[in-house]
Amino acid sequence: MNPAQKHKESEYLEVFQEVTRLISSVHDPQQVMDLVVLKLPKLMAVDAATIRLLDKATDSFVLGAACGVSDTYLSRATIDSREVMEELMKGRPTAKKDVHIKCDHDSYSYVTREGVKSAMSLPILYKNEVTGILRLLTRDSRKFSEEEIGFAMSLAEQVGVAISNSRMFQELENQVRFLSELREISRLVNSTLDLEVILQTIVNKLPQTLGLKGCTIRLLHPATNRLELAAASGLSETYLKRGSISRESSLFKVLKGEPVAIFDASNDPRVEYHDEIRREGIKSILAVPIKNESEIIGVLRLLTDVPRSFSEAEINFAVTMAEEGGNAIEKARTYRKITLLFNQIEEHEQFLQTILDSLWLQVLVVDPNQRVVMVNRVFLETCGNKEEQILGQLYEDIVPWRHRDMADCPVSKALAEKKALAILDYLQGDDVNEARWYERHLTPIVSTEGNVSFVIEAVRDITDQKLLEQEKMERMKLEGVVEMAGTAAHQINSPLFAALGTAQLVRDDLVSKESIEDIDFIIKNIKTIADLTNKMTKVTGFESRQYVGNTNIVKLKSKKSS
CATH class of the missing domain: 3.30.450.40 (GAF domain)
Known part of the structure; x- marks a missing residue:
C-alpha cells in the first residue's frame, strides 16, 4: 500500500470516527439527520447532502433533512430515475456523473436550475431493510471512486443504525412520558x-x-x-x-x-x-x-x-x-x-301535573306494585297531606275510599284484567254521618308488550249529590201524601157536610131529651171529623228553599184561616 492510499484511508478513518462520534452524541432522530447533512458535505468534500426516509404508509421517500440545496429542488416529485430507485431498494448504492446532462426523468429542470452535476445515492439500511436514502451532491462534474462509494456506504449504514437507535431511545423516553401524559389527560377528560x-x-x-x-x-x-x-x-x-x-x-x-x-x-x-x-x-x-x-x-x-x-x-x-x-x-x-330526556320528562310531567291540578276530580296514578307515583292538587287538599307524604306509599294506606276487604279493590282488578272500570261505591263508616258515596273511574295504561305500566284513577265524591237525591225523593213522597190528604179531605167533606145538615134538621124535630142528647153527640163527632178534614185541606201548600248550590228543597206549610 503506497503512502497516498494510507493517507486516504487515514482520512476516511478520521471522518468515520468523527461522524460516529457526532451521531452517537445525540438521541433525537431529527438531530441525528440534521447533524449528518450538516457535517458530511465538509467531511466528504461535497456541496450538499439530503436524507429521505421511507414512509411505509405511502411507499414513498419523504424528506428528513437537507443542507446545501433549495426548497424548490427538494419539493420535486421525482427523486431519481426508476433504475436508480430500484437499485437503492435492493440495498445497492449508485453514483452518477454529469446528471444535469444525462438526466432521464421529469426532474431535469430542477436539477439544471440547482446546478447539480454529480450525485451519489446510498440506501440507509437497518437490519438489511431499507429505511431511507442518503444523497451527496456536487456542483462540479465528479466521478466518485469505489473507495468513496464504499466509505459513504459505511457512513450510510452508521446513519441507519444511529437513526434507528435514536428512534428506539426516544421512543422509550416518549413511552414513559406518554404514559404519564395519557394518565393525566385521561384523568382530566x-x-x-x-x-x-x-x-x-x-x-x-x-x-x-x-x-x-x-x-x-x-x-x-x-x-x-x-x-x-x-x-x-x-x-x-x-x-x-x-x-x-x-x-x-x-x-x-x-x-x-x-x-x-x-x-x-x-x-x-x-x-x-x-x-x-x-x-x-x-x-x-x-x-x-x-x-x-x-x-x-x-x-x-x-x-x-x-x-x-x-x-x-x-x-x-x-x-x-x-x-x-x-x-x-x-x-x-x-x-x-339523559339530561335532555330528564328535562323533557320533567317538562311533560309538569305539563301533565298542571292538567291534573286543573281537574276538580281527585286523581291518582298507581304503579303495578300499587304504589302511588302521582297525585293532583285536589286529592292533596281533600286529604290534607303534602305530596312527599303520599308519593311512594301503598295505595291502600293513603286513599280514604278503601274497603275493609281489599280483595275487592278495583285497582287490583284493573291491573289483573287490563280493562277500564267505572264503579259507584257506598262506604258506610262507624257513624251514619260518615257514610260517603264515590264515583270512581279506573283506566290501566298498557305498554306495547301488553303489561300494565300504570293505573289512573279519577274519583268524585258524590255524597252531597246523593243526599240531595234522597231528599228529593222524600219530598216527592211527601208531596204525594199531601196531595192524597187533600183529595181525601175533599172527598170526605161533601158527604160529611150533608150528614151534618141532616143531623141538625133532625134535631129540630126531636122532643125527647134522650134523643136530642144522642143527636147532639152525633153532630159533635161530625164536627170533629170536619175539623180534621179542614186541617188536611190546609196542608196542601209548600214553599221552595235554597239548599246547596243550585239545588232547592221544599218546606210544607198550612193555609192560614181567614
Whole structure:
C-alpha cells in the first residue's frame, strides 16, 4: 500500500470516527439527520447532502433533512430515475456523473436550475431493510471512486443504525412520558361529563405533549353521518373555515379505523386545500380515528409546523388518546342525552301535573306494585297531606275510599284484567254521618308488550249529590201524601157536610131529651171529623228553599184561616 492510499484511508478513518462520534452524541432522530447533512458535505468534500426516509404508509421517500440545496429542488416529485430507485431498494448504492446532462426523468429542470452535476445515492439500511436514502451532491462534474462509494456506504449504514437507535431511545423516553401524559389527560377528560370541556381539553393538551402546531377534532353527526368540526386549537379561523374535508382520501382510511401519517402535507394528494395548508404553515399531519369501543365516532388530526415523520410511539399514543377520548366523549354524549330526556320528562310531567291540578276530580296514578307515583292538587287538599307524604306509599294506606276487604279493590282488578272500570261505591263508616258515596273511574295504561305500566284513577265524591237525591225523593213522597190528604179531605167533606145538615134538621124535630142528647153527640163527632178534614185541606201548600248550590228543597206549610 503506497503512502497516498494510507493517507486516504487515514482520512476516511478520521471522518468515520468523527461522524460516529457526532451521531452517537445525540438521541433525537431529527438531530441525528440534521447533524449528518450538516457535517458530511465538509467531511466528504461535497456541496450538499439530503436524507429521505421511507414512509411505509405511502411507499414513498419523504424528506428528513437537507443542507446545501433549495426548497424548490427538494419539493420535486421525482427523486431519481426508476433504475436508480430500484437499485437503492435492493440495498445497492449508485453514483452518477454529469446528471444535469444525462438526466432521464421529469426532474431535469430542477436539477439544471440547482446546478447539480454529480450525485451519489446510498440506501440507509437497518437490519438489511431499507429505511431511507442518503444523497451527496456536487456542483462540479465528479466521478466518485469505489473507495468513496464504499466509505459513504459505511457512513450510510452508521446513519441507519444511529437513526434507528435514536428512534428506539426516544421512543422509550416518549413511552414513559406518554404514559404519564395519557394518565393525566385521561384523568382530566374523565373528571367531567361536559362534552365541550372534554373536547377542548384534548385539543389543548395534545399539542403540548407532542410539540404540535395545532389539533382538531371532528365528530360524525348521527343524523347526517358527516364530519363536523367540534374543537380546535393552534389554528386560524380562516384555515378552519376553508371548507369540507369529507372528500379527502386520507379520511376514508381513517374512518376505516387506521391512522394516516402525512409528511409533506402541502403536496400530498391524500389531503386537499394545499394552498391553505401552505399559508397556515402546516408541514405534517397525523390523523387517527376516534373510537367508542368498535364504533368510529370521529377523527383526531395533529398538525405540525415543521416536517415530521411521526414515530410508532407517537402514533400509538395518539391512537390510545383518541380511544380514551372517544369513551369520554360518548359518556358525555350519553349524559347529555339523559339530561335532555330528564328535562323533557320533567317538562311533560309538569305539563301533565298542571292538567291534573286543573281537574276538580281527585286523581291518582298507581304503579303495578300499587304504589302511588302521582297525585293532583285536589286529592292533596281533600286529604290534607303534602305530596312527599303520599308519593311512594301503598295505595291502600293513603286513599280514604278503601274497603275493609281489599280483595275487592278495583285497582287490583284493573291491573289483573287490563280493562277500564267505572264503579259507584257506598262506604258506610262507624257513624251514619260518615257514610260517603264515590264515583270512581279506573283506566290501566298498557305498554306495547301488553303489561300494565300504570293505573289512573279519577274519583268524585258524590255524597252531597246523593243526599240531595234522597231528599228529593222524600219530598216527592211527601208531596204525594199531601196531595192524597187533600183529595181525601175533599172527598170526605161533601158527604160529611150533608150528614151534618141532616143531623141538625133532625134535631129540630126531636122532643125527647134522650134523643136530642144522642143527636147532639152525633153532630159533635161530625164536627170533629170536619175539623180534621179542614186541617188536611190546609196542608196542601209548600214553599221552595235554597239548599246547596243550585239545588232547592221544599218546606210544607198550612193555609192560614181567614
